[in-house]
Amino acid sequence: MIEDEIRRRSSEEALLAILIDPFSTEPDKAGKIAYEAEKGGADIILVGGSIGAGAMLDEVVSSIKKSASLPVILFPGNVDGVSGKADAILFMSLLNSSNPYWIIQAQALAAITVKRLGIEAIPTAYLIFEPGHKSAAGWVGWVNPIPRKKPEIALAYSTAAELLGMRWVYLEAGSGAEEPVPVEAVKIVSENTKLGVIVGGGIRSPELAAERAKAGADIIVIGTYVEREENIKEKVEIIKKAISRI
Ligand SMILES: CC(C)=CCC/C(C)=C/CC/C(C)=C/CC/C(C)=C/COP(=O)(O)OP(=O)(O)O
Ligand SMILES: O=P(O)(O)OC[C@@H](O)CO
Ligand SMILES: [Mg+2]
Numbered sequence: 001m002i003e004d005e006i007r008r009r010s011s012e013e014a015l016l017a018i019l020i021d022p023f024s025t026e027p028d029k030a031g032k033i034a035y036e037a038e039k040g041g042a043d044i045i046l047v048g049g050s051i052g053a054g055a056m057l058d059e060v061v062s063s064i065k066k067s068a069s070l071p072v073i074l075f076p077g078n079v080d081g082v083s084g085k086a087d088a089i090l091f092m093s094l095l096n097s098s099n100p101y102w103i104i105q106a107q108a109l110a111a112i113t114v115k116r117l118g119i120e121a122i123p124t125a126y127l128i129f130e131p132g133h134k135s136a137a138g139w140v141g142w143v144n145p146i147p148r149k150k151p152e153i154a155l156a157y158s159t160a161a162e163l164l165g166m167r168w169v170y171l172e173a174g175s176g177a178e179e180p181v182p183v184e185a186v187k188i189v190s191e192n193t194k195l196g197v198i199v200g201g202g203i204r205s206p207e208l209a210a211e212r213a214k215a216g217a218d219i220i221v222i223g224t225y226v227e228r229e230e231n232i233k234e235k236v237e238i239i240k241k242a243i244s245r246i
Contacts, residue, residue, distance in 0.1 A: 002071045002088040003122050003167070006044065006219070007196060014213035014243040018042045018236065019075065019200070019223035021049035022060040030060045031067035033232055038068040040236025046075040046221060047086065050136035054080025061085040073122070077137065079110045084117035090170065090198075091121035095157050096128060099142035124168040124198070125161035127154055129181050132201055135174025151185040158189045170198040176224045177202030183215045190216025206242035213243035 009015060018037040020030050034045050045064055047057070053076070061083045064072050074081055074089040082089065091114065094102040114121055132138045133145035146153050158169045169189060171181040180202040190197045199212045200221030209220045220243055226232050 002073065002120055006071070009043065010196060010218035014217055015043035015219045016041070016209075016236065016240050016243060017044035017046045017073070017198070017200075017219050017221045018226055019046045019048070019221055020060065020064065021053070021223065021227070022047055022057045023049045023052040023055070024227075025060065027056060027059040027063035029229060031063035032229065033226065034064040034068035034070065034072075036232035037226070037236050038070050040233040041240040042070060042236050044219065045070050045072045046090075047072060047083075048075030048077055048081050050077040050140045053077050057081070057083045058085050074119070076110070077140065079106055079113075082110055082113055082117070082119070084119060086119060088120035088122055089114060090124040090126075090168070092124045092126040092170065093166075094126045094128065094141045094143070095161060096144050096146060097142050098144050102141045122168055123166040124170055125158065125166050125195070126170045126172060127157055128172045128174065129154070129185065129201075130173075131177055131179065132172050132174030135177065135201070137172065138174055146185070148179070148182050148185075151182060151188045154185045155188045155192055158193045158195055162193045162195055166195065168196040168198060169193070170200065170221075173201030175201060180208050180212065183211050186212050186215035186217050190218075206239050209239050210242040 074086045128143045130145045133143040173181045196218045198219040199217040204225040
């Protein structure tokens with residue numbers, strides 16, 4: 001199982017996940033990014049986006065699988081974010097949405113497909129922080145954002161997720177966010193719950209990644225910073241080294 005493997009490996013060191021958006025990335029380019037990312041030492045390829053992800057999803061995932069041997073995990077923005085070609089899916093509920101569609105209805109609509117296609121589901125609470133409510137994911141997801149200065153709200157939601165049987169939490173600041181999720185929020189959630197902690201949004205330097213790994217993140221997600229096809233291997237190498245040095 002992919003989940004057991006990432007659990008085991010992330011207990012030794014923080015893992016690096018590279019996010020590929022199937023809306024803006026052609027299949028060939030996605031394959032190249034995954035190939036370079038693997039060479040640079042990335043651990044996981046995430047595939048997803050808020051808008052239009054379904055159009056070329058199978059082709060993008062197939063191209064990644066052909067070019068790299070890393071696990072490919074779906075990061076769905078809606079029911080069209082499901083592909084039987086992937087190894088696993090972050091089966092997410094956006095707990096701080098004010099619209100029940102994003103908390104439980106999308107999941108109900110996707111569940112039978114996920115099961116029939118045999119995709120490993122990784123039950124994940126998705127929490128969007130300020131300024132992520134201004135990102136595509138936050139706008140689409142009717143988010144009531146977690147205030148940056150109130151990490152205890154993140155802990156309250158994460159504890160509820162744990163008690164509901166979820167095993168992972170994704171702390172999100174929004175793609176391209178000016179500021180990533182505060183270190184205090186990563187720390188309070190990782191120290192006080194059993195959840196695996198995934199952190200993403202606005203992490204665009206090795207330092208920002210390292211601070212969050214040090215605070216207890218199990219998986220650091222990087223999208224925008226490696227999205228352009230330049231020096232991907234080198235960028236990945238530097239970030240991987242920074243988060244491993246803990
Ligand atoms: C469980 C299933 C199948 C669906 C539900 C999925 C949920 C709860 C989604 C929450 C709302 C949402 C729109 C999340 C988007 C997550 C995501 C893939 C973000 C990637 O970043 P982008 O949204 O692509 O950022 P940009 O579009 O700004 O690049
Ligand atoms: O594009 P970036 O800012 O790296 O964000 C990645 C991811 O957390 C977005 O959902
Ligand atoms: Mg995107």
